[in-house]
Amino acid sequence: MPPLEITASDFGQFGAPSGTFCLVTDEPGHRTIHCRPGRYDRVLHLTLPPEVDLGELLAQHVPPGAHVLVACPGRFLASPGPRELGDRRLVVLPAGSTPLTAGHVRYLLRTATRTDIARQEAVAEEFFDRAGTTERLLITDDDAGTEAEFDLDSPDCVWNQQAGVLDDGEQQIFPPGKLSVTAAEITTFSAGARLSGLTGALTLRGWPIVHRGADPADVPVQQRLFEALAPLVNVPVRLDVTGGLITGVAPGQPSAAPVARALEELLSAEPLYRTVWELGFGINTDTEIVPANCGPNEVYGAGHGVVNLGLGVTPTTRFALAFLMPRSSLLTSDGTALLGARKAVRRGRMQRVAGAGCGCH
Template sequence: MPPLELTTSDFGQFGGPAETFCLITSEQCGEFISLNPGDGCSRVLRLTLPPGTRLGELIATSVPEDAHVLAVCPGRFLDSPTPEELGGRRLAVLPAGSTPLTDEHVRYFLRTAARTDVARQTRVAEEFFDLVGDSDRLTIVDDVSGTEAEFDHTAGACVWNQQAGVLDPGDQQIFPPGKLSVTAAEITTFEPDARLLGLNGDLTLRGWPIVHRHEDPADGADQRRLFEALSPLVAHAVTLHIAAGTIEGVTPRTPGATSAAVELEKLLTDDPRYRVIWELGFGINTSTEIIPANCGPNEVYGATGGVVNLGLGITPATRFALAFLCPRSSLVTADGTAVLGARKAVRRGRMQRVSSASCGCH
C-alpha cells in the first residue's frame, strides 16, 4: 500500500504555520505516512519514539521549542508531557495505545483530521459553553426511550474540558480534534470520591461501546471479551438509573439488551468504582464516521449535530475505562433549547415559496 500523502498545512488545529513540524511515530507506523512541508513550514522533522522513552522526554530533548508536534504511535501508551517538557510547542496525539487500531484505522483518522473544519469546531464549542453557562440545569434526553437525566452543573465541583478548535502555544490535544466534556475532577487524575453530584435520572445507552485498557498486554484478552459482551448495545438499549452521579441500577430495554445489561451489572458489582459517572462527553467532529470496532478515537464522533457519550472508570486506576456513544440522546437547556445531539441534528422542513409572477390582483 503506498504511503498516505499529507502536508503540514492540512492540520488546522495547529493554527498558523511553524518553521518546524515534527512527526513522532512508533517503529511500525512511520513507513506509511508521507508528510511534506506546507505553506510557511520549512522542514518536517521525523522522529521515532524509542522503547522505554516517554513522549515528553523525546519532545524536550529533540524538538525545537516553537515546533508543532504530531504523535502517531500505534501500540504505544503515551503519557501527557509535563508543561515544562512541552514548553511553547503545540502537540496533537492520536490515541492509539489503549484500543487496537489497525494501519487502516490510523490512515482513516489522519485523512479525517486533514479535512476537519477546526474553525467550525471553535464556533460550536463557543456556542456550547455559552448555552451551558447560561443554564444551571441541563437535561440529557432520549426521545426514543423517553428517558431523562437532569444535570445541575452548579452542584459540587466539576471540570469542563475542551479538546477542539485551535491549539495555543503549550497546549496539547487529541487527534483528530473534536470533543468537549465535563468530569468530576481533573480529567487525568481519578478521585474515587469525586462525583458529578448534580446528575440524576435515567440515561439510555444505545451505540458503540469503547473499552480502553492500560499497558499490561495480559489485559488484551479480557478487553476483547468485554467489548464483545457490550457490543449488543449497538442495536439494543439499556437504561442506567443515576443518583448524584452514581449508577444505582441497569435495566435492559429489549430482550436483545439483556446480556449487555448483565455484563454491566457484573462490572459494577465486581468494582464499584465503575458506578461513578466519571465523564459526560460530547463529540463534535462532524468529519468522521464511526469505525465499527473497539476504537478510542470514535469518542470524537459528532454525527451532524453532536453526540453525547458517557465515561466510566479511568486507567490505570481502574483496569479498563469504558466509553459509550449515545447518538440518540440530546443535551437541552432548562428552556428546552437543544445544545447538542439528536434534536440539534433534526432539520426543519423547507418553507414552501411560490415564485410565479402573480399577487392575486391581476
C-alpha cells in the first residue's frame, strides 16, 4: 500500500492555518502517512509511544498554539485537561473503542479533507436556532409508523456540538459532524442519568456501533455482539421507551426476530442498557458509512442528517451501543423537519456546549 499523502491546511476544523500543524500517529502511521504543510509554516509528525499519555506528549513536545490531529488505531486516549492542552487546537480520531483498520483510518483522513466545515457550522446553527423555538422534538419513522417525543423541558440535558471551527484551547472529534443531547456532561458518565424526557416508539434500522472499554479481553465478545446486531442494517426493530428507559423490544418484521431477541437478551442481562443516554444527530454529509463496527460512523449524515441513539456508558457498562437510524426524521412540535428523511427550514435559537471534549476516544 503506497503512503497516504495529506495536506495539513485541508482540515478545516482548525480554522485559518498558522504556525505549526502536528500530526500524532502510532509507529506504522509514521511510516505510511505523509503530511504536507500547505499553508502552515511547518508540520511536526510525532509518534505516541505506548507508555506515554497524550496530554504528556502535548505538554512536552508540541509547541503552544499548534493545531493537532491525533490518529492512533487501537489506543484509548483520555482527553487532556486544560493545562495540558493550553491554547492548542486538538482533534482526535476515536480509534480505540472500535476495531479501526489502517484502511479505515486512511479513508477517514482522506474524506475529512473534503469536509465542508462552513456548511456544518450553518447546519448546526440552523438546528439549534429552530429547535430552540419548540417545546418538544419528535422522532418519526414514516415507513414503520413509529413516533417518540422528547420533551425539551426535561431536566439535566446537555447539548453538545462536535462540528464547526475550533477556537484556541478546544478539542473535538475527528472527522467532525455530530450534534447531540446527553443525560449529563458528555465526559461525566453516570449510571443513574438518562434522557427522562424521551417517550414513545423508535425504529432501529441502520448500522449499529459497539464500543468497548480498554480491556482487550472484551474484543471477542464485542465482535459477537456486533455480529448479532448487524442485521439491523436491513431489518427493523421497534423499541418502546418510557421516561428514557426501554420497556419493550419487538421485531418490525418476521426476519428481524433474531436481532430483536439478541437485543432483548442484552437488555435483560444488563438492565443499565435500557437507559437512553444520548440522542445523536450526524450532520457530516461528506463521508460515507464504513461498513463495519466503526465508531466514527456516528458523524454520518447521509444527505440531510441522521438520528442515532446511544445506550450504555463505558466503563459503567461493559459496552456502549450506538444505533444509526437513517430512515428516521427529527421534527419540531409543529411537524417541521430539522433533519433526517424530511426536508428542514430555518427558525429560532438555543444554547449548547461548543467544542466539548469527547469522553471516549
